[in-house]
Amino acid sequence: MEATSNEFLRGTLKTIVLKLLAEHGRMYGYEITQSVKDRTNGEITLTFGALYPVLHKLEQEGFLLTESEEVDGRLRKYYTLTPSGSATAIQKVSEFERFVEAMQILLKPTEGGLSLSPL
Amino acid sequence: MEATSNEFLRGTLKTIVLKLLAEHGRMYGYEITQSVKDRTNGEITLTFGALYPVLHKLEQEGFLLTESEEVDGRLRKYYTLTPSGSATAIQKVSEFERFVEAMQILLKPTEGGLSLSPL
DNA sequence: ATTGTATATATAAAAAACTTATATATATTT
DNA sequence: AAATATATATAAGTTTTTTATATATACAAT
Numbered sequence: 001m002e003a004t005s006n007e008f009l010r011g012t013l014k015t016i017v018l019k020l021l022a023e024h025g026r027m028y029g030y031e032i033t034q035s036v037k038d039r040t041n042g043e044i045t046l047t048f049g050a051l052y053p054v055l056h057k058l059e060q061e062g063f064l065l066t067e068s069e070e071v072d073g074r075l076r077k078y079y080t081l082t083p084s085g086s087a088t089a090i091q092k093v094s095e096f097e098r099f100v101e102a103m104q105i106l107l108k109p110t111e112g113g114l115s116l117s118p119l
Numbered sequence: 120m121e122a123t124s125n126e127f128l129r130g131t132l133k134t135i136v137l138k139l140l141a142e143h144g145r146m147y148g149y150e151i152t153q154s155v156k157d158r159t160n161g162e163i164t165l166t167f168g169a170l171y172p173v174l175h176k177l178e179q180e181g182f183l184l185t186e187s188e189e190v191d192g193r194l195r196k197y198y199t200l201t202p203s204g205s206a207t208a209i210q211k212v213s214e215f216e217r218f219v220e221a222m223q224i225l226l227k228p229t230e231g232g233l234s235l236s237p238l
Numbered sequence: 239a240t241t242g243t244a245t246a247t248a249t250a251a252a253a254a255a256c257t258t259a260t261a262t263a264t265a266t267t268t
Numbered sequence: 269a270a271a272t273a274t275a276t277a278t279a280a281g282t283t284t285t286t287t288a289t290a291t292a293t294a295c296a297a298t
Contacts, residue, residue: 015127039224
């Protein structure tokens with residue numbers, strides 16, 4: 001069950017991060033990648049090169065707060081949502097649901113035309 | 120019912136174009152934008168600046184064939200799928216469905232934690 | 239001992255994708 | 269005559285993402 005290169009992940013990164021933080025309350029970067037990988041059975045994997053810039057951007061935009069903590073001699077940076085981050089999380093998730101509904105209209109199998117799944 | 124800026128559209132453009140062509144058999148660029156807009160009630164709108172480069176790229180990759188036709192004194196460029204284009208259309212749609220399923224796992228409302236939709 | 243793996247964050251260079259602006263041109267409606 | 273709809277296209281700029289790289293600790297295996 002290999003994860004596809006997932007071009008579809010484009011544009012959904014912020015939404016995933018905000019939603020996970022809304023749910024977990026407090027997470028650090030590495031934990032986010034592991035959580036996504038575990039919960040989707042490896043279907044979706046976030047790369048660090050993509051994740052960290054997104055986290056920094058969300059922080060800049062006032063959606064996240066950070067607190068650094070030393071655990072086992074290693075530095076961990078915990079992220080939590082600000083009120084506006086919480087609001088944005090809810091909004092983004094609902095926008096994504098709306099987008100998916102629209103996509104389903106476009107992608108659903110058709111009866112007429114040159115069907116992808118002929119009956 | 121305004122279309123959101125739709126960052127989510129990122130990465131789905133090729134899939135939409137291939138699927139529409141698989142269904143309609145033959146379409147021109149402008150027709151594709153109108154079809155998407157009409158069928159999704161304006162929820163998804165493709166811009167020309169994004170669409171034409173994608174069409175040209177898909178053609179380069181051997182997924183599309185073009186035939187130009189003059190209609191009412193205006194030039195129209197019709198696109199049709201090649202066999203590999205048809206195969207890719209099917210594949211992309213199924214990859215998208217898989218991606219959405221994985222996303223639903225991440226985005227579904229939770230019972231524990233800081234819930235987005237508390238019961 | 240040292241190699242490899244897991245944990246942990248981060249940046250820089252490069253590529254890809256997309257937005258916005260612009261250009262061109264005809265037909266139809268106001 | 270002006271605005272709108274139809275029709276394709278490119279260029280400049282921005283954003284996003286990938287890939288590569290750097291740093292550092294802990295633990296397990298050899």
